[in-house]
Amino acid sequence: xxxxxxxxxxxxxxxxxxxxxxxxxxxxxxxxxxxxxxxxxxxxxxxxxxxxxxxxxxxxxxxxxxxxxxxxxxxxxxxxxxxxxxxxxxxxxxxxxxxxxxxxxxxxxxxxxxxxxxxxxxxxxxxxxxxxxxxxxxxxxxxxxxxxxxxxxxxxxxxxxxxxxxxxxxxxxxxxxxxxxxxxxxxxxxxxxxxxxxxxxxxxxxxx
Amino acid sequence: xxxxxxxxxxxxxxxxxxxxxxxxxxxxxxxxxxxxxxxxxxxxxxxxxxxxxxxxxxxxxxxxxxxxxxxxxxxxxxxxxxxxxxxxxxxxxxxxxxxxxxxxxxxxxxxxxxxxxxxxxxxxxxxxxxxxxxxxxxxxxxxxxxxxxxxxxxxxxxxxxxxxxxxxxxxxxxxxxxxxxxxxxxxxxxxxxxxxxxxxxxxxxxxxxxxxxxxxxxxxxxxxxxxxxxxxxxxxxxxxxxxxxxxxxxxxxxxxxxxxxxxxxxxxxxxxxxxxxxxxxxxxxxxxxxxxxxxxxxxxxxxxxxxxxxxxxxxxxxxxxxxxxxxxxxxxxxx
Numbered sequence: 001x002x003x004x005x006x007x008x009x010x011x012x013x014x015x016x017x018x019x020x021x022x023x024x025x026x027x028x029x030x031x032x033x034x035x036x037x038x039x040x041x042x043x044x045x046x047x048x049x050x051x052x053x054x055x056x057x058x059x060x061x062x063x064x065x066x067x068x069x070x071x072x073x074x075x076x077x078x079x080x081x082x083x084x085x086x087x088x089x090x091x092x093x094x095x096x097x098x099x100x101x102x103x104x105x106x107x108x109x110x111x112x113x114x115x116x117x118x119x120x121x122x123x124x125x126x127x128x129x130x131x132x133x134x135x136x137x138x139x140x141x142x143x144x145x146x147x148x149x150x151x152x153x154x155x156x157x158x159x160x161x162x163x164x165x166x167x168x169x170x171x172x173x174x175x176x177x178x179x180x181x182x183x184x185x186x187x188x189x190x191x192x193x194x195x196x197x198x199x200x201x202x203x204x205x206x207x208x
Numbered sequence: 209x210x211x212x213x214x215x216x217x218x219x220x221x222x223x224x225x226x227x228x229x230x231x232x233x234x235x236x237x238x239x240x241x242x243x244x245x246x247x248x249x250x251x252x253x254x255x256x257x258x259x260x261x262x263x264x265x266x267x268x269x270x271x272x273x274x275x276x277x278x279x280x281x282x283x284x285x286x287x288x289x290x291x292x293x294x295x296x297x298x299x300x301x302x303x304x305x306x307x308x309x310x311x312x313x314x315x316x317x318x319x320x321x322x323x324x325x326x327x328x329x330x331x332x333x334x335x336x337x338x339x340x341x342x343x344x345x346x347x348x349x350x351x352x353x354x355x356x357x358x359x360x361x362x363x364x365x366x367x368x369x370x371x372x373x374x375x376x377x378x379x380x381x382x383x384x385x386x387x388x389x390x391x392x393x394x395x396x397x398x399x400x401x402x403x404x405x406x407x408x409x410x411x412x413x414x415x416x417x418x419x420x421x422x423x424x425x426x427x428x429x430x431x432x433x434x435x436x437x438x439x440x441x442x443x444x445x446x447x448x449x450x451x452x453x454x455x456x457x458x459x460x461x462x463x464x465x466x467x468x469x470x471x472x473x474x475x476x477x478x479x480x481x482x483x484x485x486x487x488x489x490x491x492x493x494x495x496x497x498x499x500x501x502x503x504x505x506x507x508x509x510x511x512x513x514x515x516x517x518x519x520x521x522x523x524x525x526x527x528x529x530x531x532x533x534x535x536x537x538x539x540x541x542x543x
Contacts, residue, residue, distance in 0.1 A: 037413055174320075
């Protein structure tokens with residue numbers, strides 16, 4: 001699998017939104033451990049709006065942008081801002097692209113990572129979704145082949161490694177910050193969401 | 209915790225919109241909800257004034273949206289329960305309330321609020337609207353003084369809105385309103401204690417766990433961890449702990465005048481609140497501090513969380529003037 005057509009990208013993003021919705025309870029429980037427990041319902045609201053927004057005949061750029069805008073508008077909170085930025089931040093690399101290939105997806109991750117990091121004002125190690133996005137980006141960048149399945153799989157694995165690594169981190173931003181050392185042992189819920197998103201992309205491509 | 213706490217609700221996904229409809233109506237025509245949007249706005253906005261836009265996550269009623277009214281907030285952008293409003297809600301609220309003299313954003317210092325209000329400010333700048341931002345960061349338990357920028361905003365929001373609302377009603381420039389709001393925030397210190405947790409309606413789950421004989425001193429307004437979980441002790445001992453922390457952060461002495469606000473986090477009895485107020489006053493009198501004004505009540509809640517917070521604002525003549533101005537809203541009224 002070397003490239004996705006615009007309708008396939010829209011389908012993939014719908015699968016991503018549905019995967020997040022299906023994991024609402026997992027995200028709620030993860031957030032209850034370190035935050036106030038609204039991450040699951042917030043992401044569900046945003047992803048339901050994304051499903052509504054992902055209509056037919058969208059360009060690849062517009063499909064990513066609409067997903068990002070829906071999440072930013074309807075999720076609210078810090079999650080809405082950073083996950084909305086994740087989908088929107090790199091959408092520009094698909095401008096005038098008739099297909100999504102491995103190179104473009106790596107470029108997308110690079111730009112989205114930079115945008116998320118800037119918007120959140122955090123670097124790696126603060127126990128946030130950035131701790132999944134950055135290793136996902138690096139893992140995808142290392143996978144230099146053209147096979148989309150392998151690039152998505154690498155990205156998902158990078159995110160999962162990030163989720164695992166986040167357990168040992170002490171939260172230094174967001175509502176979990178005040179937990180300090182008590183946040184150790186719990187993965188960051190935003191990082192889990194990143195792994196769900198990238199995992200759904202991999203599953204979609206694997207199913208083609 | 210095996211069952212959702214008992215609440216009188218309808219579809220839990222609609223709690224915010226149903227609440228806002230009810231809140232708008234409770235203002236007897238002085239405030240309305242913008243149709244289809246989670247925005248409350250005054251109906252009697254003058255044609256020309258500096259706009260004070262407040263907002264944040266819902267679930268803390270009456271904060272923030274309950275403080276939209278005469279000489280208070282001009283409009284509020286409302287998020288879902290405990291979640292910051294999205295940039296488009298903030299943008300739309302600011303556009304609706306703008307009366308030609310710029311907009312002051314005044315809200316609590318949380319990562320989500322900061323990001324969403326900043327995005328909205330960028331969008332408004334593209335429309336040529338002058339926006340300034342003042343973040344309330346009064347919670348001394350959240351971070352040490354050298355990292356005051358990391359402190360959360362808690363019940364200090366109320367005095368900040370009262371002062372900024374008065375300034376926005378009378379000052380001619382956004383610069384001046386921003387300066388006064390910033391002074392108010394700089395003079396605010398708060399700290400809270402939680403006795404029992406609250407829950408988010410949509411999940412039906414308590415936001416944290418406390419044993420029957422435990423309290424959490426310094427608890428944040430969403431169940432963020434405080435300084436320490438400890439065994440339940442007497443009211444006076446808890447007040448001594450809170451006031452010690454506040455007064456270490458902002459030393460006060462003879463000749464200083466302050467306003468104090470004792471805030472009920474939701475489920476604490478008025479009896480406990482007044483017992484606490486009595487101890488707060490004993491401590492302040494012991495230090496020769498003059499209390500110019502006191503407010504004891506329910507202003508910032510965390511659903512059914514039990515507990516309270518103490519807020520101190522150090523005053524000067526200018527802050528007193530704005531604090532004294534008449535005001536009317538569901539959350540706060542001054543005769």
